[in-house]
Amino acid sequence: MKSFLMDLYQIRPSQLYLDQEKIxxxxxxxxxxxxxxxxxxPIKKNGGxxxxTDGHTRAFLYSEAKISVIPVYWDTDDLDMDLYQTCLExxxxEQVIFIDDLKDRILPHEQFEKQWIERCARAVKGED
Known part of the structure; x- marks a missing residue:
């Protein structure tokens, strides 16, 4: 895994909420x-x-600390790209384009599980 630095504001989030407990x-x-x-x-590319693909909480903490150039690497894991495409849509x-857009979308753990984790599970099953 070769890491490099990238501007946090050139990386899109792929989730709609953050877990307050995890933060x-x-x-x-x-x-x-x-x-x-x-x-x-870890990051991947979708189009351009x-x-x-992970690390939203750490990315948010970088943003909160006003750190905009962060270490990343190209994620080579075999992920469910259909699910990620759905999440990006x-x-x-919902206009979550930058990690900062999650600052008003921090949920208590139980609510995060219900609103995000369960939504993703339904999407995998083709229910959402």
Missing amino acids: ERLKGAFDPLNVRFNAPL EAFL WCRK
Whole structure:
């Protein structure tokens, strides 16, 4: 895995919400100012757009700390790209274009599970 630096504002989020519990947990363990030593975030391309496949909470913490150039790597995992395409469409429809757009979309853990995780599960089954 070869990591490189990329402008956070050139990377699209692929989820509509953040989990408040996870943000609080990561705040104690993740130092966004320590960019050089933090694990890179995984990204893929959809058309010409780069998007996060994971690491939305860390990306949000970078943004909150006003860090815009972050370590990333090209995610080579075999992911459900149909699901990611659906998620990216949901994000576009709800105008979640930049990681900052999630600042007003932070949910308590149980609500995050219901509104995001269950929605994704329904999409995988073709129900959403």
